[in-house]
Amino acid sequence: MDFPVTFQIFGKTVLAHPVFETLGIFLGMRFYYYGKRKSAEKLSFNTSAAVIIGATAGALFGSKLIGNLENPFALFENFSLKEIWSNNTIVGGLAFGLIGVELAKKIVGHKESTGDLIVFPLIFAIIIGRIGCFLTGVYEETYGIPTDSVFGMHLGDKYWRHPVALYEIVFLIILWIFLKILAKKRKYPSGFLFQIFMLSYFTFRFFLDFIKPRVEIIGSLGTIQLVCICIIIYYIYKIKNREPLFRSY
Incomplete structure (x- = not known):
């Protein structure tokens, strides 16, 4: 496979990343509204x-704020x-999407958790987006550091690199299966699935970024x-201080 993978859209060459990112957001939202219609909540x-x-x-603001602060020196230099x-x-x-939701709930006076419905659409959307990250190779900053391990791949330059986007896809599929099993076997407090997702992801x-290029802060x-x-830390505190954690059928 040659990296980066590109598409011709309206006569312009577009990298795979923004195409799959947009597709992931669209399909994730459709998935969410489908689940919302079927939900008893x-x-x-x-x-x-x-x-x-x-x-x-919150997500729009936070994604760009933290994205730019990944390399604050380059931000101010150029x-x-x-x-x-x-x-x-x-x-x-x-x-920051989490912060935005919590602020919005305070404004309308809603105290119950609203996160469980978004868990699987969110995982689905991230998986699709990460396919785009992988297909873009080293041409956007979503690749791994050089490695001589059996998992190394050529992603568009001369190095064998960790395909971190594929690692994340595999992790998210495993997390999806685990959360589905958890949801079927137990009754859980509202918002618990979302908390487990956020803590896990x-x-x-945190550990994945050790094998990605990064500016040490x-x-x-x-x-x-x-x-x-x-x-x-936030979610460990939330889960630890929520009782009862499980209620059996």
Whole structure:
């Protein structure tokens, strides 16, 4: 396979990453609305609208903020609005999307968790997006460091590299299966599946970033890893202080 994979759209050459990213968002949203219609949990129009607006605004802001802070030195050395807009990361999107939802719920006075319905659509959307990351190779900053391990691949330059996008896809498929089994075998408090997803994903991303190129901000940790630590601590506290954790059928 030759990297990067590109598509001809309206006479222009477009990298696979934005194509699959857009497709993932679209299909993930359709998946969410499908699940919402079938769910016994019904939210008022005001609550649904507030949650969607809060999640979208928070995710958009956070993905670009953390994406640009991954390399703050380059940001200030070569300031460019185009470059700022093009830098994104799912870690920032998830972290600040969470903040946006919590703020929106406070505004409309909704106290119950609303996260469980979005878990599987979110995993589905990330998997599709990561296919685009893999197909783009080293031409966007979603690749791994050089390696001589059996998993190494040529991603568009002279090095064998960790295909971190494939690692993430495999992890998300395993997490999907685990959460499906958990949902079928137990009754759980509202929001518990989302908490397990967030804790699992951010823990995975913390370790995954050790085999990705990164600018070290504190010690050997990059910006994304510092955000991961904050989210991991938050969800460990949330899960630890929620009783009862499970209720049997």
